Amino acid sequence: MGNGQKAQHKRERAKNDAKKGPTSQLKTNEAAKNIVCQVCRNTFLCTVRKKALEEHADNKHGKKLEECFPGFVETAGKK
Numbered sequence: 001m002g003n004g005q006k007a008q009h010k011r012e013r014a015k016n017d018a019k020k021g022p023t024s025q026l027k028t029n030e031a032a033k034n035i036v037c038q039v040c041r042n043t044f045l046c047t048v049r050k051k052a053l054e055e056h057a058d059n060k061h062g063k064k065l066e067e068c069f070p071g072f073v074e075t076a077g078k079k
């Protein structure tokens, strides 16, 4: 009887671990992709260069950076 309980416990634990892993990883990825083009909802990493966004805005939409990414502040390269 003791054995069965142990196995059950182990299974529960494994389930929790499995839950924790991918979810937190997903969250990290989501947080890293926090620049969203307001026109096409394309997401960019927060470390993206301003130039890349400018090119996206211009090439894809013929718009200015501010129109696609209002409030964007370049964080890449900052200390």
Ligand SMILES: [Zn+2]
Binding pocket: 037, 038, 039, 040, 041, 042, 056, 057, 060, 061, 068
């Ligand atoms: Zn876009």
